Amino acid sequence: MTTARCPNSLASGAAGLRVALLAAAEVVGVERVVLPSDNGTELTALASEANVGMYRSRDMAGIIRPRTVEQVRRVVEIFGHSTEAGALHPISTGRNWGLGSRQPAIDNAVLLDLGGLDRIRDMDITGGWAVIEPGVTQGRLAELLTGTTRMLNVTASSAHTSVLGNALDRGVGLRHQRVEDLVGLEVVLPDGDLIRLGWWPDADRPTPVYPYGLGPSALQLFVQSNLGVATAAAVRLLPRPEALRVVRLTFTRDLLAAAVDELRRWVSQGLVRGVLKVYDVTSAELYGGAVGDFLAHVCVDGTPMTVDALTDVLVEEAGRCALFSSVSHSDAADQVPDDDVVARMVERAYAGDPGHNDVLLGATLGQTAEKVDELGRGWLFFLPLVPFSGTAIAHANYLLAQVLAETGIRCGATLNALGPDVVDFVVSIRFDRGSDETERAHLALDKLYHLFAEVGFIPYRLDIDHFDWVDRLSPDPQSRAFVRRLKDAIDPNNGIAPGRYW
Numbered sequence: 380m381t382t383a384r385c386p387n388s389l390a391s392g393a394a395g396l397r398v399a400l401l402a403a404a405e406v407v408g409v410e411r412v413v414l415p416s417d418n419g420t421e422l423t424a425l426a427s428e429a430n431v432g433m434y435r436s437r438d439m440a441g442i443i444r445p446r447t448v449e450q451v452r453r454v455v456e457i458f459g460h461s462t463e464a465g466a467l468h469p470i471s472t473g474r475n476w477g478l479g480s481r482q483p484a485i486d487n488a489v490l491l492d493l494g495g496l497d498r499i500r501d502m503d504i505t506g507g508w509a510v511i512e513p514g515v516t517q518g519r520l521a522e523l524l525t526g527t528t529r530m531l532n533v534t535a536s537s538a539h540t541s542v543l544g545n546a547l548d549r550g551v552g553l554r555h556q557r558v559e560d561l562v563g564l565e566v567v568l569p570d571g572d573l574i575r576l577g578w579w580p581d582a583d584r585p586t587p588v589y590p591y592g593l594g595p596s597a598l599q600l601f602v603q604s605n606l607g608v609a610t611a612a613a614v615r616l617l618p619r620p621e622a623l624r625v626v627r628l629t630f631t632r633d634l635l636a637a638a639v640d641e642l643r644r645w646v647s648q649g650l651v652r653g654v655l656k657v658y659d660v661t662s663a664e665l666y667g668g669a670v671g672d673f674l675a676h677v678c679v680d681g682t683p684m685t686v687d688a689l690t691d692v693l694v695e696e697a698g699r700c701a702l703f704s705s706v707s708h709s710d711a712a713d714q715v716p717d718d719d720v721v722a723r724m725v726e727r728a729y730a731g732d733p734g735h736n737d738v739l740l741g742a743t744l745g746q747t748a749e750k751v752d753e754l755g756r757g758w759l760f761f762l763p764l765v766p767f768s769g770t771a772i773a774h775a776n777y778l779l780a781q782v783l784a785e786t787g788i789r790c791g792a793t794l795n796a797l798g799p800d801v802v803d804f805v806v807s808i809r810f811d812r813g814s815d816e817t818e819r820a821h822l823a824l825d826k827l828y829h830l831f832a833e834v835g836f837i838p839y840r841l842d843i844d845h846f847d848w849v850d851r852l853s854p855d856p857q858s859r860a861f862v863r864r865l866k867d868a869i870d871p872n873n874g875i876a877p878g879r880y881w
Contacts, residue, residue, distance in 0.1 A: 395463025400441045400489070406453045411495075413442035424487050430480035431744070431751050431758045433810075433817050434844050438486045440465055446495040448565070448573065448610045454491065455608055456571025459874040466877050467491040469608045471513035471544030474537060477760035477807070479843035480752050484878030496610060501580060504529050507616045508562065508588050510580065513543045513609065517733050529616035530731025532560050535724065537740050538733040539748040543612045547602055548840055551795050551803050553678075553728045554617060554653045562590040563613030564601055569870040576601065579613055588615065603840075605876035606869050617731070620652075620680035624710045625726045626693050628703040629672040632660075635776065636769030638702045639794075642675060643767045647799035650693060653678040653729055654803075655796040658721060659776070662791030662807060672704055676722075678729045679708075686710075743809065759820055761806040761827040763836040767796060771836075775804055778830045788816070788823035804836070846878045 397414075404412040416423045424438030445451045458464045468488040473481035481490065497514030504527050511520065518538025521531045532552035534545060546557040563577035577590040577598040590598055601607055630638040645651050656676040679689045690708055697706045709726065720742050724735040737748060746755035765775050772794065779790045788808060795803035806827060810820040821844075828838070828845055837852050853859045866873075866881050 395461060396440055396465040396489075399457050399464035400443075402457045403443050403454045406457070407443060407445045407450050411444040411446070415440055427482060429752050430482050431476050431755075432479060432760075432842065433757050433812060433821070434479055434482060434842065437482050437484075437488070437843075439468075439483065439490050440487045441489040442492060443467075443489060444492045444495055448496065448567070451491075451493070451496070451608060451610050452567050452571050452573055455567045455569060455875070458489070459569035459571065459870065459872060462872045462874075464872070464874065465489055466874055467608070468876050468879075469493055469513075471541035472516065472539065474540045474748065474751075475544070475548070476536070476751060477758045477842070478840060482843050483876070484843045484846045488877070491608065493608075493610070499523065500611065502616075503580070504616070506580075506585070506588060507618070508580065508613055509616055510563075510611055510613050511542055512611050513541055515542055516540060517542050517545075518736075521731055521733055524616065524619075524731065528619050530619045532557060532615070532617055533728050533731055533733040533736075535728055535736060535739070537737050537748040539737070542614060543609060546612065546614065547604075547609060549603060550840075551654065551797070551805075553656075553725070556797060556803075558599075558602055560615040560617075561598070561602070561612055562588050562615055564598060564609050565611035566601055566607040566609050568607045569872070569874050573610075574607075577613070588613075600865070603880045605879050605881050606866065608875060619731065620686075622683040622686040622710070623678065623680040623730050624686050624690050624708050625722075625729060626677040626679060626690060626697075626706065626708040627722065628675045628677065628697055629705045630675070630703050631672050632776075634702050635673065636773040637700075638673070638675075638769070639767070639772045640769040641696075641700050641702055642677075642796070643769075643799060645677070645693065645696065646767070646796055650679075650689060650696075651677050651796075652680045655794075656725060657794040659792045659794075661789050662793045662805075674721075676725045676729075680729070755812075757808075757810040757812045757817060757820060759808040759810070759824050760842070761790075761808075761824055761831070761838065762840045763804050763806070763827075763831045763838045764797075765802045765804040765836050767798070767800050767802045772802065772804075774834065775831070775836060778827075778834075778836075779806065781830060782823050782826050785826060786819050786823040788819050790823065790827070803839070841880065846880065849880050 400414055415425050424440050427436045427439050458467050466488045468483035469491040470481050472494050493513040496512040498512050500510040502509040516539050517533050524530055532554040534550055534552050546561045550557045563579045565575050567573055578588055658674045679686050697703045720739045724739045727735045744755040765771050783789055791807045793805040797803055808820050810816040
C-alpha cells in the first residue's frame, strides 16, 4: 500500500500551518475549526477517523468547516499563498465509501469539509436544471422533484451521498455516468478567485443548457482534479418517463459470454433505456438480494404504449435466444418480493428515487449511512472499465476467480452498461474488520489492480492507497507532464489535495 507523505508536512511548516489555521478560524469561526495539539515547538497531527475500507488512517493537520462560498474563497486564499501554510483536502459529504471515505490521499493535509454548503440555490423544472452546493444529497434533491416532470439521475449508493462530489469523481448513475449531468461548475482557484465554467443560469438572459460554450472548454479540467475547490454545480434534471418497467432475466455462469453478447445486442439496437445492470451471484449475495444465477435488470421507459411494445419485444427476444433461465417484469405498481432488496432498489432508482438505497446499504453492511465508517463490515471497491463483449466479461470473471484462488477473498461483480461498447465493472469486496480478512481483502485489491491493468481493463476511479497508479495507467507520459504544468501554474504551492489523480 502507498505510504507517501505530503510535501507540505507539519515538520517543515508547523508555524506557517498554525498561522493559516488561526486565520481560517477568524474567517469561519473558532467552533468550526479543529486544531491539532501544540507539542512545544511542533504541531501534532490529528489521528484520522476510521473508514469502511480500512485503508491506512492518514494523519490530518486540522479540519475546517466553512458555511458559505465567501468563507471557502478566503480559506483557500489563505492556504494557497505559500507552501508553509499546508494543503487542503476538500470533501463534500465524505461518503466516498470503499475508496477512502473522508481520508486524504496523503498525510498531514487539512480537511476542508464542505458539507455545510448545502443549499439548492435554484431550480428550473421546465429548463431541466438545478444549481446545487456540495452538501446537497441525492435523496434531498430527488425528493424535491417528486411529482414533477423531471427526475434526478441517481446512483445505487446511499440517499445521503453528495450529488456534486459523486459527479466530480465520475460516479455512475442508473441513467448514465454522472459527469454527463454536470453542465456548469463554480470553482475557487488556489489564489482565491471565484470562477464559473461551462453553462450557468442567467436570470436576465435565459439560454439553453449547453456545457461546452465557445472556445476550449475548461469544465472537465475540474473533474477528478485538484486545480480548485468546487463550491457549486449546475446539473441536469432528466425528463421523467410517463411509464417505466424493469425486465429481469436470469442466466447461468456457463452461458455468461453468450448472454452478455445478447444483452449488448439489445443495448446497441436501442431496446434498453438507462444503464443495463447485471449482478453476479456473489454481488447479489453481498447486497442482500435473492441468491441464484446471474441477474440482469433491463429498464424500458417512455410512453405507456412504447413500454408495452418494448417489453413484448424483449420477452420475445429472450425466448428466441434460449439463453435465459427466467424472464419477468414489473413496474412501480407491481409487487417485488420483499426479501429482494436489490430488485426493489434498482426499480425505484431507475425512476429517480433513491428511497430504497439505504435498505440495501443496511443489508450489505449492517449499518446506517451515519455509522458505515465506524461499525459493521468492511467494504472495498475496484472500478475498472471492460469492453462490452462476452469474451471480455468472461475474462474479467476469470480474473476474479484467480484472486479468490490466491487470497481466499470472494469478489462480487456488478456490470453497468455505459453504452454498447463499455461496461463499468464494479468489483466489491465485503470483509470482516475484526479478522485476518482485512489484510487479505487489501491483498485482493492489490491483485485486482495488477491483473486487470495487465489486460487493459483500466480503472476509471482510484482509491486512496492507489492514487499513484494514475501515472502508470496513463497512455501518454507527455499528457501527464502537461497536466502537471497546469497544476504548477495554477497551484504553485500545491495547496489543494496533493496526490488526488494529479
